Amino acid sequence: MPEQLAQDSSLAREHILQHTDLIVCITTMPIPIKQSPERKNARRRLLEAATDVIRQKGFAATSIDDLYQSVGVTKGAFFHHFKTKDALGVAAANFWAETTSALFAEGG
Structure with a gap:
């Protein structure tokens, strides 16, 4: 043996x-580098998803899981960008106002 x-x-x-x-x-x-193109867009993708999902379901009915899963990021990525669901709500409202302000401008 x-x-x-x-x-x-x-x-x-x-x-x-x-x-x-x-x-x-x-x-x-x-x-692989940590800052892949997908990572750089995670915050924006979360904001875009928030405006869509919250308009469909309402803020109270929208869960954090709904948001991060809809854009294919982790829960950790969500909390990296937003401390709470409320913080995301405020950021999403500001994002929506910024991205749509030209549509509502006088004479525009």
Whole structure:
């Protein structure tokens, strides 16, 4: 039995040595950056979803889960951008006012 273990260990070491290039290659692959395009748009996507979902369901009936799941972000991402549902509500109202003000401008 000890001889078999020694032989298995020797084979394992030999196998690792043969594939060292592969291991080095894998460990030196570039790590994706944290600021992917999707992450940069998470706040805006949450605000857009909030204006749509809140108009459909009403503020009280809209859950945080409804919002973050509708745009494909995590709950943590939601709370990264907004402390509470109320904070999102205020931000969504401001966002809606900013994005639609040109539509309601006099003569516009």
